[in-house]
Amino acid sequence: MTFADLSIDNDMVEALASKGIIDPFPIQEQTIPLGLSGQDIIGQAKTGTGKTLGFGLPIIQRIGLNPEPGVKVLVVVPTRELCVQVAEDLELATSNRSTSVVAIYGGKAYEGQVEQLKAGAQIVVGTPGRLLDLSQQRLLDLSHVSEIVLDEADKMLDLGFLSDIEKLFTKVPAVRHTMLFSATMPGPIVALARRFMTRPIHIRANNPDEGLTQANIKHVVYRAHSLDKDEVVARILQAEGRGKTVIFTRTKRAAAKLVEELNDRGFNAAAVHGDLNQDQRERAMAAFKAGKKDVLIATDVAARGIDVNDVTHVINHTVPDDHDTYLHRAGRTGRAGKTGIAVTFVDWDDLHKWALINRALEMNQPEPVETYSSSPHLFSDLDIPAGSKGRLKATPIKDAAPRTSSRGEGRGDGRGPATGSSDGASRTRRRTRGGSGAASVASETVSATGDATSTSTTDAEAKVAAGTHDGQGHQHHDGNSAPRRRRRRGGRGQGAGTAAPSA
Structure with a gap:
């Protein structure tokens, strides 16, 4: 006819x-x-x-x-x-x-x-x-x-x-x-x-022998862990013969997160949910129908308006709330007499929901198979090539910015690098051992690269420790004796370090 x-x-x-x-x-x-x-x-x-x-x-x-x-x-x-x-x-x-x-x-x-x-x-x-x-x-x-x-x-x-x-x-x-x-x-x-x-x-217009679900749609139900779902989805998207795919999420936030994740993994995904304005939703739908995007992530608000004949897979990222919602989601594939596949993920907390859907639709799948992204039956059930990974392209690694020491170049005080002179000359660093001024003092000669080249204790350094300078120290370069330390005497009104005049 x-x-x-x-x-x-x-x-x-x-x-x-x-x-x-x-x-x-x-x-x-x-x-x-x-x-x-x-x-x-x-x-x-x-x-x-x-x-x-x-x-x-x-x-x-x-x-x-x-x-x-x-x-x-x-x-x-x-x-x-x-x-x-x-x-x-x-x-x-x-x-x-x-x-x-x-x-x-x-x-x-x-x-x-x-x-x-x-x-x-x-x-x-x-x-x-x-x-x-x-x-x-x-x-x-x-x-x-x-x-x-x-x-x-x-x-x-x-x-x-x-x-x-x-x-x-x-x-x-x-x-x-x-x-x-x-x-x-x-x-x-x-x-x-x-x-x-x-x-x-x-x-x-239903065949009484067909049941509530469409006979031309293959229904696959997995009990999946929430942290592994995105990896499982990415591998399903690499199945043999996969065409346009619709993924349903429960919330707008989950849809936005999943579309970002799949695009990062190298897939062409678009989203339709309530947080997008109407122009954005229409552009996403148009790109999906035209084939520019082959994955559409949607909340239930869009389930009744996706009428694309060449949708091969529907994935329920979360189990629907009731059997009517399941029928409308699954009905996005297998349209106009074609065949399709509907995959549903059931969380451990949602097993009771699936039990009600399974009973209402007489699907005879009361216990979803526990499934992970590495499960062999996942690949055999959905014709996924062996060895498929959850990413089509490698994640680009951003070049790390060179580390700049706070004591190095560019500290902005005009004193130059703290690690030595620009011509590679070495510098001398002194440290007192044991905390005593009269103790031996080690002198390290450190190159511009920061490596210690020699360590020694000399008589000259012993003199320096005793209070005289011979010009070899790093604080005094005139060879004169160090000035005596003046003691502050008298009240605050007198100058610091000066003796009171005699009578």
């Missing part, structure tokens, strides 16, 4: 074929005919199975080949990354017709988005917060919306957007065509569908 067999207009069929999209996925085969007829739909399928075109093609075709200016379609998504991704998919489908698509999300300036709305964009893809903001400012008119779609509705529930969704429903006409798509369907989402949808049909 092709998209033409599903009654999709020829211009959209050609647009998709230009990108190699020819055969529809099961969720698309089941939802497109019902969506074209105007039936309210609850679509449930695993991530990466083509839900976007499952609702996108019907809503584009239902508003006509040349729709009038103004918002006719509203697609609500939970994250900025997913907003950009869905808008790109819809732009591809509408590339051969006059329909205009605009992405409305936070972190970007209002002006460009408002200009596109004023220009008459018919399809709006947006996040709840920015949509409500523009609607309250009367810059976004939702009174003529005939098609509304909630994509990844369960994530909106997790992010606390349920009240915002209810407000948006009050701003669109009561008579409309509504579709809701998600990989999982918790109770509050089903209750929301019952409130705002008219006799919806619940479609599950």
